[in-house]
Amino acid sequence: MTAARLTDEDAATYAGWFKALADPMRVRLLHLLAGELRPMTVGEITEHLPIGQSTVSHHLKTLAEVRFVLAERHGTSTRYEVNTACLDCFPAAVRAILGRP
Template identity: 60%
Template sequence: MDKIEPLDRPTAEEYASWFKALADATRIQIVSLLARTARPMSVGEIVDAVHVGQSTVSAHLKVLSEVRFVLVERRGTSAYYEVNKACVSCFPTAADVVMGQPAPEPPTCRPG
């Protein structure tokens, strides 16, 4: 009988950081908004859409950018955020991983 192994530790840690970043309803709203809008948005536009204060949105954007779900582009003194399509497209579903489906190789979801 084949020995069943869990995900290797680095892959599990990468996926855990993704799940942790998405473990907040406002962050889910932000990622969804950016994915559906399909264009860079200012913090002000995001604040208006999700009805949360600017400092809270900025804190959420920081978390999302740390795991590379969101990319930031500086334009003078303004920052514009967009979804990182390369990273989001390789995000494994929780059900697939938990149910033992083959997990994709952990991507290096870097901008560009």
């Protein structure tokens, strides 16, 4: 069985996803949000990681750009949560890259 051809657009999207996950702290941050199962502020996230708020914000921006996390404004603060669509999309992307149905 031959797998579907990987389009240039899909390859670029998937490369962006892996680039966003190429930093161990972003992986830890995503793991934290996934484990909490609730939106969190930057301050709450900072309490759980050994980095400052500006660094957390930078990592969240990177993860939000590829839609791994979603940001929701609440007045003057923003809460971040895992994009649950990633639970389906990311494994499918890995299968596509590896040529698996």
